Amino acid sequence: MLLVNTETIPGREITEILGLVQGNTIRAKHLGRDIAAGFKNLVGGEIRGYTELLTEARREAVERMIAQAEQLGADAVVNVRFTTSAVAAGAAELYAYGTAVRLGPSAQGG
Amino acid sequence: MDAVLYLLVIAGLLVLGILAGGANERAHFRRLARAERELSHIRISNLKRVADPGGVRDARLVLGQVVIATDTFKTWATGLRNLVGGEMHLARRLMVRARREATVRMLREAEALGATEVWNVRYTFCSISMMRGRSGAMQVEILAFGTAVHRA
Numbered sequence: 001m002l003l004v005n006t007e008t009i010p011g012r013e014i015t016e017i018l019g020l021v022q023g024n025t026i027r028a029k030h031l032g033r034d035i036a037a038g039f040k041n042l043v044g045g046e047i048r049g050y051t052e053l054l055t056e057a058r059r060e061a062v063e064r065m066i067a068q069a070e071q072l073g074a075d076a077v078v079n080v081r082f083t084t085s086a087v088a089a090g091a092a093e094l095y096a097y098g099t100a101v102r103l104g105p106s107a108q109g110g
Numbered sequence: 111m112d113a114v115l116y117l118l119v120i121a122g123l124l125v126l127g128i129l130a131g132g133a134n135e136r137a138h139f140r141r142l143a144r145a146e147r148e149l150s151h152i153r154i155s156n157l158k159r160v161a162d163p164g165g166v167r168d169a170r171l172v173l174g175q176v177v178i179a180t181d182t183f184k185t186w187a188t189g190l191r192n193l194v195g196g197e198m199h200l201a202r203r204l205m206v207r208a209r210r211e212a213t214v215r216m217l218r219e220a221e222a223l224g225a226t227e228v229w230n231v232r233y234t235f236c237s238i239s240m241m242r243g244r245s246g247a248m249q250v251e252i253l254a255f256g257t258a259v260h261r262a
Contacts, residue, residue, distance in 0.1 A: 003171040010163030044131035044181035
């Protein structure tokens with residue numbers, strides 16, 4: 001599955017627009033990471049535990065979006081966007097969305 | 111007696127913040143400058159449309175993300191700034207560090223793909239850790255993403 005956040009895929013032709021696909025995840029932080037973060041809040045610097053949390057959440061949301069696109073028989077998802085929303089105290093949603101499309105044959109044959 | 115002890119702990123945390131936080135920030139800016147030099151061969155733009163699409167071999171989404179906190183002293187000093195108004199330089203520097211770090215990570219992903227250009231770069235302020243940090247410390251979370259282009 002090809003993913004891009006541009007409206008077209010350079011060098012490829014979009015033959016059919018299948019519609020919006022989306023994936024989301026809501027993650028809770030956990031205590032161990034919280035304690036490490038509390039320390040980082042004293043001295044400054046990257047909070048690796050939270051960066052990992054963000055990376056996992058992003059991956060999960062993208063995978064769900066790809067699963068939806070596969071169900072539609074898409075070759076690619078274009079114009080991918082990300083957004084977050086606060087759902088409740090201690091919980092936030094990461095949301096990925098894009099447009100599933102079918103592509104014409106590649107000029108390079110691959 | 112308890113009050114004195116409490117004040118000493120607060121003062122100790124502030125001094126720790128000044129020393130460790132300042133050193134961390136300077137080291138981070140040096141690392142960023144070095145990484146940006148290493149990655150300067152990748153052109154980056156926030157234009158939606160890829161110029162000259164004919165020669166493109168591969169186009170792929172690349173992302174970079176970071177969660178970064180500032181130290182106790184800067185958090186405290188930023189609180190003081192609320193009393194008198196004006197620009198919050200310390201908070202601004204934290205945002206700059208976060209965006210530059212996320213950009214560098216996105217570019218590293220592009221580099222691993224052999225890409226020479228990244229188009230349609232976007233930044234999102236995330237809040238996946240759902241908090242402002244313990245005791246309201248300044249903490250920012252940035253997701254940078256764009257389309258890496260590999261030309262034949």
